[in-house]
Amino acid sequence: MPMVCPHCGKISDEASPRFCSGCGTRMDGKAPAGYPVYGGYSVPVPAREQKSTLIAGACSTLLPGLGQVYNGQTAKGFALFIATCVGLVILLIPGLIVWLYAMYDAHKTAGKMNTGEIPFCEMRMLHVVLFVVFAIAVVVIGLVLIYVMVVEPMMSQFSSLDTGNFNQLLNTGGAF
Structure with a gap:
């Protein structure tokens, strides 16, 4: 006698199949190990997330x-x-x-x-x-x-130095 899948409703061609050929769930309605049952249907447990x-x-x-x-x-x-x-x-x-x-x-x-x-x-x-x-x-x-x-304080110290000799050096072409 053909069986009807409790999950998707597909009629099986086999006399006593263990799994549905359409959705893969167990035909006896039991959940395999590691698969909790919700509302009569077995649902796979999602893989636990890992931290890298x-x-x-x-x-x-x-x-x-x-x-x-x-x-x-x-x-x-x-x-x-x-x-x-x-x-x-x-x-x-x-x-x-x-x-x-x-x-x-x-x-x-x-x-x-x-x-x-x-x-x-x-x-x-x-x-x-x-x-x-x-x-x-x-x-x-x-x-x-x-x-x-x-x-800023260091730069202000350098800017307060006497630059007169430097400017004179530039204007005379390096001769003192």
Whole structure:
């Protein structure tokens, strides 16, 4: 006696088929292992998303804290970026140490999320964009402050030098 597929309704040509020739579901209505049943139909379990440890590490290499934002740990990313900036301003070495830690942490955290040791966190593109905009603003403001506080005073010191002898040297063709 031909059977009717409980999923798509196709009538089978075989007497007792295990799977539907039209949609591939089991004809007995049971779900195979790894396939939960929703509304009487078996649905494949979607593959679990994976974080790339390479991308996480590379993001933190380019911009400290960006790897953490990629891993879905936005607050941690902002904290590491600010700590790196403060460390670079106060002394170079502490900033570099925090930056290296950010790279290491982003790589390890992505790996731990993939193995299930820590809960998987979704990356939000809005957080990435906001982080990059914030980082660019901080860098630009820092460069402007360095120019105003260091470069400009140095240039004013050079401009106050007596240039009379230099102008005279140019007018006489190098002869004193």
